[in-house]
Amino acid sequence: MNVKRIICVKILIINFLLICLLVACDREEKKSSMSRQLPKVSYIIVKPEKVVLKTELPGRVSSFQSAPIIPQVSGLIKKRLFKEGSMVKKGDLLYIIDFSRYEATLDAAKASLEMAQAKLLALEKKCKRFSELIKTKSISQQAYDDTLAALKQLKANIKLYKAQIKLAQINLNYCYIKAPISGKIGKSFITEGATVVAYQPSPLAIIQNFDPVYVDIPRSIAELEELKRKIKYGVLKSGDKLRNNVELILDNGRIYKYKGRLQFEDVTVDKTTGSINLRAIFPNKKYELLPGMFVKAVITEGIKQDAILVPQESVLRDHKGTPYVYVVNDDNKLQIKYIKVDRVIKNKWFVRSGLKSGDKVVVYGIQFIRPDISVMAEPL
Template identity: 35%
Template sequence: MPNLLLPALQSKARLAVLFSVLTLVACGDPPAQGPGGMKVPVSVVTVEPKSATVTVDLPGRVSALQDAQVRARVTGIVTAINFEQGSDVKEGQHLFTIDPAPYRAVRDQAAAQLQRAQADARSARLLANRYARLVKDRAVSQQEYDNAMAAAAQADAAVAAAKAALQSADIDLGYTKVVSPIAGRIGKAYVTEGALVSAAEATLLADVQSFEDVYVDITRSTAQLAQLRKAIASGVLTQSPDGSAQVKVLLEDGAEYDQAGKLLFSGVSVDPSTGQVSLRAEVPNPDQILLPGMYVRVRLNQGVDENALLVPQQAVQRDTNGDSSLVVVQEGAAKTVPVTVGPSVGGSYLITKGVSAGDVVVVEGFQKIRPGAPVAPQPWKGEAQDAGANPQGQAPAQAGNGQPDAAPAKD
């Protein structure tokens, strides 16, 4: 008898366990997108036009305002190094001494030849003057007088040649005392005392660089320039009359250099090997923080977009193809829309295509919803900090993340 009741009891036990599981599931948290159109809370911002100063970040390389190579201009042995390596030097300061003895001897020889030529010239001139009186009395022939005048002229020419030789010897003797051509900081000495330097090979002795102000050489693609011109021509961007030529330097660690520079020129030709245009900026460097050869990034003003549409950066989604999209709220439901992302503006992106003023964009919570799901929008708390606006309504913009450096015309 007990064996006949055992299956019935087991069946009742299974039903009790199944009922308990269903009860627990019913009492648990509802799914994010449960039945009956349950709305998922999301944080949103409303897109509003704002004035933004559009900039672009470009790679640059620092170079000295003056960079002089000190080279040997005479051949000889270096007898003295008259500076401290790595120190600041003045223009005309004595740096190296090349053995002057051979050049002093050549100079003395040239001086003696000049004296001899001057003596010969005096004798020839006296003879010519004497013949000038005698030829009138027919005491000498006309031919003798002409020869005397020619000899005097040749003697004068010899004097001029001797003077030039003496001047050349003085110059070579002066080159044995090597001086700094500019004021600046001198690097290491490339030769030592006792080294033989050559004028024919123009032996490099040292480098002197002046970088109280520095150049920053910048490159920019022709595609970026064309896009900028198109944006300005269409009226999307307007040139800033006071800030269009100013540049800011970003150091290697990302910090912004505290001295603003000015753009000197933009290249008029394109490098055929890279498709780049060269630009050059001049930046004050009073503390000599910028060193020649340093890699930096330069933030260059493009213009002002008076109706910039900005959204927080975390609202932008990117797929594996690099395409960008936003989740917007339309009629209480979520909708994914493709967008074109322009420069970044602080913590926001400038959206150049895909959204309009007044659109409600989901910033937080879009990971929990699918397109078409009903949502419950609530204001995003981080909007005041990251929306990209300031009390004056101006927001500096910078190109980044591989996006174009200027906003194209809005469709």
């Protein structure tokens, strides 16, 4: 009887244990089933970081120096002494104007001076002699005064002849047209045998200095004032050393090898557009940059010490185009946060407002979610 009772007790215990095991398995299965039904998302935790803010602006290359060759005397072009498109140095002879007329003018002025100087010697002796004679009244006062006046007139003529010689020499020198600067000379707009006029409006040729070159960069006054305000109130650190550096992106997307420097003293306002024209200077030893080329200039605005950056794929837009992100709260539920973005920095959006440090921003799994649902969230 005792044996049967013991067996019954054992059977009851085994059945109880089996029931507990089945209940536990059922709970785990339900929990696992619920987990399988929740959307899975991956998120990043927002952490402020230090970034250098840069702005990409259109720019146009202009020559560092440009010198149109204008004749300073009139005459016939006898020779052209340069090859079009070649490099010339300051002082190189470019054109020769027929100088025969100017040479004759110089010779005539020299002859006039020589004659006047010869007369001067005789007239000075005469004045000296008359100064003795007037003491004894051997000559009239009128004769003496006339001689002194003639001497003064002759000395004035000598000064005039010297000035004429100087002017004639200058005009003769102008017949030899030389390069005012070093650089690349372009097409010659006149040929040998053509007649030119002094200070004519159209140049004979143009020399441009390409090393270095300027890049003119337009920027709105409002943007510049906003930048100054941010620096003034500490939103940005100025980073003056960085701001002096300008990067250049060429038309084919290639980054130019050399960095340029902003020439702040060349800031001018365009009256027609209301924009400010910044000017940067770049080295151009291989003449890769040519005047008139359109480029993109990358200007450093300043340093943001606590910038918030999120991956581009985490940012969505509503039907109005307003950007927003999904954020996981403490209950593993999704919330929408509207944000303001400024620019892309290294494939991430720079967020101006809407997020704070510690926010969990969903990056992957966005296509299967909606606001206010529970999710299985895991950090990236």
